[in-house]
Amino acid sequence: MPKGLEYKWIVAMVAIFGLFMELLDATIVNVAIPSLQREFSAETTTIEWVVTGYLLSLAVFIPVSGWAGDRFGTKRTFLFALTVFTAASLACAFAWSIGALIVFRVLQGVGAGMLTPVGTTMVFRAFPPAERSKASGVMVVPTTVAPASGPVLGGFLIDYISWHWIFLVNVPVGIIGIFVAARWLKEQKEGDPGRFDVTGFLLASGGMASLLYALAEAGPHGFDDSRVILFGLLGLAMLVAFVVVELRTAEPMIDIRLFTDRLFATSNAVQFVAMTGFAASLFILPIFLQVERKLDAFESGLATFPMALGVMAAAQPTSRIYPHVGPRRLMMAGILIATLTAFGFAWMDLGTNIWLIRLLMFVRGIGFGLMLIPLQAATFATITPHMTGRASSLFSSSRMVAQSLGVAIIATALTTLLTNNDAIQGSATVGAVDAYQEAFIVAGLMSLLALPVVFLIRDRDAAGTMLPRDEEAGAEREKTPAAV
Numbered sequence: 001m002p003k004g005l006e007y008k009w010i011v012a013m014v015a016i017f018g019l020f021m022e023l024l025d026a027t028i029v030n031v032a033i034p035s036l037q038r039e040f041s042a043e044t045t046t047i048e049w050v051v052t053g054y055l056l057s058l059a060v061f062i063p064v065s066g067w068a069g070d071r072f073g074t075k076r077t078f079l080f081a082l083t084v085f086t087a088a089s090l091a092c093a094f095a096w097s098i099g100a101l102i103v104f105r106v107l108q109g110v111g112a113g114m115l116t117p118v119g120t121t122m123v124f125r126a127f128p129p130a131e132r133s134k135a136s137g138v139m140v141v142p143t144t145v146a147p148a149s150g151p152v153l154g155g156f157l158i159d160y161i162s163w164h165w166i167f168l169v170n171v172p173v174g175i176i177g178i179f180v181a182a183r184w185l186k187e188q189k190e191g192d193p194g195r196f197d198v199t200g201f202l203l204a205s206g207g208m209a210s211l212l213y214a215l216a217e218a219g220p221h222g223f224d225d226s227r228v229i230l231f232g233l234l235g236l237a238m239l240v241a242f243v244v245v246e247l248r249t250a251e252p253m254i255d256i257r258l259f260t261d262r263l264f265a266t267s268n269a270v271q272f273v274a275m276t277g278f279a280a281s282l283f284i285l286p287i288f289l290q291v292e293r294k295l296d297a298f299e300s301g302l303a304t305f306p307m308a309l310g311v312m313a314a315a316q317p318t319s320r321i322y323p324h325v326g327p328r329r330l331m332m333a334g335i336l337i338a339t340l341t342a343f344g345f346a347w348m349d350l351g352t353n354i355w356l357i358r359l360l361m362f363v364r365g366i367g368f369g370l371m372l373i374p375l376q377a378a379t380f381a382t383i384t385p386h387m388t389g390r391a392s393s394l395f396s397s398s399r400m401v402a403q404s405l406g407v408a409i410i411a412t413a414l415t416t417l418l419t420n421n422d423a424i425q426g427s428a429t430v431g432a433v434d435a436y437q438e439a440f441i442v443a444g445l446m447s448l449l450a451l452p453v454v455f456l457i458r459d460r461d462a463a464g465t466m467l468p469r470d471e472e473a474g475a476e477r478e479k480t481p482a483a484v
Contacts (some may be wrong), residue, residue, distance in 0.1 A: 008126040008265050010184050015119030017177030018082055020142040021170050022112040025089070026054075027150030028166050029105075031286075031297040035163045040098040049102045057109020058400060059208035063254050065117040066393035067196060071188040074125075077119045079178060085111030086174030093167040120392040125188060149284060152305050155297030200252050203242035208397065211235030215408035222412055255390050258383070263461040265325035267327075267379035268395060270453050272402040274335055274371060277447030279439065281342045281364075285412055288436045289357075291426045293350055307357045310365020312371075318373045323466045326459030327374035337367025337452045342444035346437045350428060378462040406446065414439045 029051065036042070036050060048381040069077045088107035095101035157165040213234035221228060246252040259265040282304070318330060341364040348357065383391045417438045418424065423431030459466070 004134055007184075007186070008123075008131075010180075011122050011126040014078070014177060014181070014185060015123050016183045017084075017180070018078065018119045019406045020146045021082075021085060021173055021177070022115050023142060023146035024153070025108065025112065025170060027146070028154035029054075030170075030299070031151050032158055032163050032166050033156040035158050036098075036101070039100070039163060042098045050105055052103045053102050053402065054109045054112070055212055055400075057106045057111040058165075058246035059212050059397070059417060060205040061110050061113030061334035062117055062397045062400065063201060063204045063208075063392055065114040065396075066254070066390035068114065069121055070120045070189065070390075071196075071408050073189045074118055074122050075181065075185040075187045077114060078122065078418065079181055080187070081111045081114035081118060082174055082177050082181065083111070084108075085115060086178065087173055089167045089170035089174065093164045093171075117392040117396045118397065121388050122185075122188070124388050124392070125385055149305065149308065151297065152301030155299075155301045159296060159298050167314070195251055197246075197249060197252050197254075200249060200254055203238050203245060204254055207233075207235045207238030207242055208401065210238060212404050215404045218408040218412055222415065254394060255387065258387065258391055258394060261382055263382050264379060264391060266453075266456040266458075267375055268398045270331060270450060270457065271375055271395070271431055272398050273453050274338070274412060274447065274450040275399055275402035276409065277279060277342065277443055277450065278338060278368065279403040280410035280443040280446055281338075281345065283407045284410055284436065284439055284443070285345065285357075287414075287425075288348070291427050292432055292436065294428070303357050304361055306362040307365035310362040310367075310403075311369040312365075313362075314366040314369030315373060318369055318460050322374050322377060323452075325459070326460050327378040328454060328457040328459050330374040331371050331454045331457065332451065334367045334369070334371025335454060337366060337370065339444050339447040339451070340419075341367065342440055342447055346444065348437065348440070349433050377465050377468040378457070380461040381465045409446070410439060410443055413442045416446050 033050065065077065065081075067295050088104050088111060091104040092101060092108065095104055132190070137278055153169065157169070203228050210231045212235075214228045214230075214235060217225060217231070218228045223229075223232075242254075243256055246254060246256045259268070285324050286304060289295045290297065290302055295303070322330060341360050345357075355390060379395055380388060414435060416430065417435035419429035421435045421438075423429055423435055425432065
């Protein structure tokens with residue numbers, strides 16, 4: 001172990017490697033879709049599976065990660081996931097056909113679906129409850145830096161090198177992460193992980209995959225499309241059946257009973273509603289910049305990157321304030337900022353100064369940090385170490401489904417608004433701009449819906465992650481000079 005470095009920070013560093021790779025890959029590929037379509041002469045309905053195949057694979061393997069970590073050990077599971085993701089990234093870079101690329105992207109999803117939940121589990125087991133706000137402050141940086149960096153890095157690689165490098169960039173980072181994890185991580189297993197719940201796995205993975213497919217198809221085809229309706233209803237039916245079966249199973253893979261924990265349930269509800277709004281705005285802003293304002297991918301990425309700077313600026317102050325203030329007020333402030341910035345984009349037109357857009361993204365990043373850091377710290381405050389792995393899987397699944405839902409809703413809304421304004425996407429007309437402005441209002445309203453949900457959070461439920469009142473008073477007395 002490196003001298004002078006506590007084990008908990010080694011765990012955090014390794015988890016950041018995995019988290020950064022997964023989140024970077026989720027956004028860097030989006031800007032490459034036109035290049036990949038030209039490279040493989042693929043139809044739009046085929047090329048979209050480069051994205052949806054990855055998301056569907058994530059949906060299938062996130063629920064497995066909690067049980068696998070408990071059964072085989074978090075170190076072994078993390079190394080397996082990181083190795084699969086790194087190897088699949090290398091294979092994607094040398095794909096010889098669109099079919100091969102889709103298969104390798106699915107394999108990437110296998111590794112990525114297990115990386116984040118297992119990494120989060122390791123971190124929250126390594127840090128005591130009172131220090132989890134510090135851990136969240138560190139973990140939140142890749143959560144926003146990676147997605148924000150994806151369009152910038154992807155645009156640069158595509159414009160100046162080649163599309164192959166959007167996958168190759170994962171390889172050296174993955175190799176370093178594998179070496180560090182194998183060398184310094186300690187193995188952790190739960191004494192009684194239980195049997196593998198085959199029925200729960202099939203219902204959960206099938207239901208989530210079907211629902212995510214429906215959400216992905218709703219963007220280009222609308223919610224009234226027959227495939228969207230069929231797969232959406234099938235997914236919902238399977239998820240309902242999953243809940244019923246899991247509540248009756250003695251050893252469920254995904255323990256729905258975790259939602260009987262009030263703080264865990266309310267924190268997941270806040271995350272779900274808030275992330276739909278965050279994802280909606282982040283989805284349509286690059287489209288507006290590239291399609292209507294005619295910026296290239298690299299220029300668009302530079303316009304959205306200041307959000308990452310805002311998160312980094314907010315991370316450490318929020319971590320220090322959290323033990324004194326608690327989660328609810330910080331989450332409220334973050335969601336309010338997110339709502340105001342979304343409405344701010346509604347005033348944007350073709351002549352808006354690009355630096356104003358960057359400023360709004362920086363402020364939005366501050367809001368994201370204010371919301372996410374206390375959310376991550378509070379969510380697991382009352383979860384026992386034995387259940388942390390499965391709780392992390394639920395938390396990660398909730399975030400992914402929320403983001404997919406937000407993108408699907410806003411994509412459908414934008415399509416409808418363009419039609420209502422007699423505009424065509426990419427026409428750069430008054431009607432097209434009006435449609436985007438109205439879409440940002442929809443995104444703002446989606447964020448606003450999270451405010452009443454935050455009121456369900458009770459700071460006293462997260463007391464284990466906060467500074468006790470007597471310690472807080474003592475700290476204040478130490479800061480005050482003694483009277484002469």
